[in-house]
Amino acid sequence: MRYITPRKAATGLGSSRSGTAHHWHLTVSSYAMVILTPLFLIAVGQAIGLPQEGVVAHFGRPVPGIITALFVIVGMIHFIKGTRIMLDDYVHGEANKLAVIAATIFGWAVIAAAVFALAKMAFTIIAI
Amino acid sequence: MADVNRGNRPLSPHLQVYRLPIPAVASIMTRITGHALVAGIVLLVWWLVAAVSSPQAFAAADWIVRSWLGFIILTGSAWALWFHALSGIRHLFYDAGMGLEIENAKRNSWIIIIGSVALTLLSLIIFFIG
Numbered sequence: 001m002r003y004i005t006p007r008k009a010a011t012g013l014g015s016s017r018s019g020t021a022h023h024w025h026l027t028v029s030s031y032a033m034v035i036l037t038p039l040f041l042i043a044v045g046q047a048i049g050l051p052q053e054g055v056v057a058h059f060g061r062p063v064p065g066i067i068t069a070l071f072v073i074v075g076m077i078h079f080i081k082g083t084r085i086m087l088d089d090y091v092h093g094e095a096n097k098l099a100v101i102a103a104t105i106f107g108w109a110v111i112a113a114a115v116f117a118l119a120k121m122a123f124t125i126i127a128i
Numbered sequence: 129m130a131d132v133n134r135g136n137r138p139l140s141p142h143l144q145v146y147r148l149p150i151p152a153v154a155s156i157m158t159r160i161t162g163h164a165l166v167a168g169i170v171l172l173v174w175w176l177v178a179a180v181s182s183p184q185a186f187a188a189a190d191w192i193v194r195s196w197l198g199f200i201i202l203t204g205s206a207w208a209l210w211f212h213a214l215s216g217i218r219h220l221f222y223d224a225g226m227g228l229e230i231e232n233a234k235r236n237s238w239i240i241i242i243g244s245v246a247l248t249l250l251s252l253i254i255f256f257i258g
Contacts, residue, residue, distance in 0.1 A: 027223065030216045037213045041206065044172060045255045048193060048202075052186040055179045072173065075165075082162050110173055117176035124180070 022081060029078040032070070040071040060121040072114040080107040151230075154237040158215040161208035168205025171198065206251050211244035 002009075043064040047055050059065050083103040091099050148156075171193065178189035192198050218236055221227045227236055 027220070030220065034213055034217060037209055041209070041251055042254075045251070045258070048255075052179055052183060052190070055176075055186075059176065059179075068176075072169065075169065079162070079166070086159060086163065110169060113177050114173045117173070117180050120180040121176075 022084070026078065026081050029074050029081070032074045033078060036067065036071045036074065039067045043067045056121045056124050059118055060124055065118050065122055069115060069118050073111050076107040076111045080104050083107075149234070150237045150241075151233040154215060154240055157241075158212060161212045161215075165205055165208050165212065167201055168208070171201055171205075203248065203252065207244055207248040210247040210251075211240060214240040214243050214247075 043059075046064070047058045050058060059068060080103055084100055087096055087099045087103065175186075175189040175193050178185040193202070218227065218240060227233065
């Protein structure tokens with residue numbers, strides 16, 4: 001026999017079993033992205049057209065490097081959470097699970113690639 | 129009794145013939161722009177990784193970035209980013225219970241559409257002048 005009431009068992013779960021946490025995470029990351037978007041466009045805009053050494057030196061500097069890293073990390077986590085909503089709307093059953101897994105892996109792969117490149121650029125400056 | 133009007137009844141609006149209200153267009157565009165931004169971010173991250181890989185890898189990525197295809201992808205991504213950002217800001221107002229009246233929703237949908245184009249043009253101007 002379960003002593004927990006149905007009300008208690010459902011509290012905080014919501015329709016997708018994670019309550020408001022998912023929505024709240026997208027809200028918090030959207031505030032971050034509003035700040036990061038113009039900064040990121042400037043950081044990337046300054047680098048497009050530069051030769052390879054120029055690109056490496058540009059993103060090796062603290063401000064463009066940190067802005068770009070934050071944009072890709074926060075942006076791709078925002079993407080993973082946002083894609084989950086779209087998939088829950090249009091894709092159901094096992095296909096939904098596989099698509100959510102694929103989107104999550106893809107998102108973290110992009111983050112890892114960007115962070116690796118930016119870290120290598122940051123350390124290239126020290127080596128020169 | 130059989131339905132004498134079978135086959136000749138009014139149907140609910142179908143997406144292909146129903147003109148969507150402008151807030152609905154802006155809402156759908158928010159989802160589309162958010163997902164389409166993957167193209168721009170993948171191109172840029174590939175370009176970043178190529179820059180620390182080899183001169184050949186960077187030459188290939190940089191050629192794409194600076195080609196007309198790269199220009200279309202990056203300009204389109206800049207517009208998608210501005211559109212998604214403005215619409216996201218509207219969602220933050222929605223969460224606070226503001227701007228939900230139909231007339232307000234129509235007006236700020238146009239602000240998002242026109243504002244995203246204006247900010248994209250401004251971004252391009254700053255990029256080509258700066």
